[in-house]
Amino acid sequence: MPSETDLHCHTTASDGKLTPAELVARAHERGITTLAITDHDTVAGFRDARPAAATAGIRLIPGIELSCVWGGITIHVVGLNFDPDSPAMLAAEARQSEARRNRAALIAEKVGKKLHHSIDLAQVEAYAGGDQIGRPHFAQYLVDKGLVPSMAVAFSKYLGAGKVGDVKAGWPELAEAVQWIIAAGGTAVLAHAHHYNMTRTKLRACLQDFIAAGGSAVEVAYGLMDSNQQGQISALAREFNLLGSCGSDYHGPNRFGLELGIMPTFPAGITPVWHNWASPATAG
The missing domain is CATH 3.20.20.140 (Metal-dependent hydrolases)
Structure with missing residues (x-):
């Protein structure tokens, strides 16, 4: 709905x-x-x-x-x-950004070794456009280099849960x-x-x-x-x-079959998280 x-x-x-x-x-x-x-x-x-x-x-x-x-x-x-x-939030962002950079280097090393291919981390970073590097950026790199046929295969073989590129290093x-x-x-x-x-x-x-x-x-x-x-x-x-x-966890058109604003009906008997938030004029 x-x-x-x-x-x-x-x-x-x-x-x-x-x-x-x-x-x-x-x-x-x-x-x-x-x-x-x-x-x-x-x-x-x-x-x-x-x-x-x-x-x-x-x-x-x-x-x-x-x-x-x-x-x-x-x-x-x-x-x-x-x-x-x-x-507190600025420090959290800085900490997570450093963790992501270290994680990206480790993903490049591990996946590259598995594929016998030297992954150019700078090219992967380019997919992120200067923002946070994530596994989808590695997946796009692997597709564009012809190393896998699709992003879905990149995740199922190399980047998904439990695979070589599922690196947890550095998370709090x-x-x-x-x-x-x-x-x-x-x-x-x-x-x-x-x-x-x-x-x-x-x-x-x-x-x-x-x-x-x-x-x-x-x-x-x-x-x-x-x-x-x-x-x-x-x-x-x-x-x-x-x-x-x-x-929705919307990521964009044609990503994961999701659409912005689409989700199950909110269940009865549970207080919404926004119940005690400030008025729209003061909430960020």
Whole structure:
């Protein structure tokens, strides 16, 4: 179902296909009135989108999707409605940027060795356009060099979960990432909890640590989440008294079959993450 609120999407500031201004324009076309740009480990997308959002009359919420680690598993935590210029968030961005640079060098080394091909990291960086380097940029490089037939194959063979290019080096622990968001005055949301390869017992333990660190919300209406997945996550949200967030995880046209603003209906009985936010005039 289309939603007027989308609190999880990406721009060219990380691994999205649309510029911040283009994303805002698409949101306006689709009737979205509240938008959070949550680029990976950077608030640059939000900062660049502010003029376009003001012109379009869209309430733009400061957002970021932080990479971190819990129990040896890469976890993503979305930060919402924080002060983008706070010392805590600026320090978090600097830390994550350094981690991404180190990670990119390691991915280039590991994937290059596997393919017997010397990967030109400068060319991969060019795909990122000076913004955060991610695995999709490596995938595009591999396709353009004729080393794989498609980005899907690049991920299934070399860059996806558990593959040689799935490098976790440098990410902070879950608690530290959550604390960055809290220190910046924001709300920490556990992103797409149904995607992690965890048993229910392990996911409950992760949620307990997330809450202990200051986390207070979980995504209960997310992109192409099916009814069974939504039911499971919604039940956990109720059990742990967590707020609910929603978002498409839109990355651009023809990416992952997603569209901006499309997600399951927000479940009943869960308080929305935006319930206690300031008025649109003061929320970023």
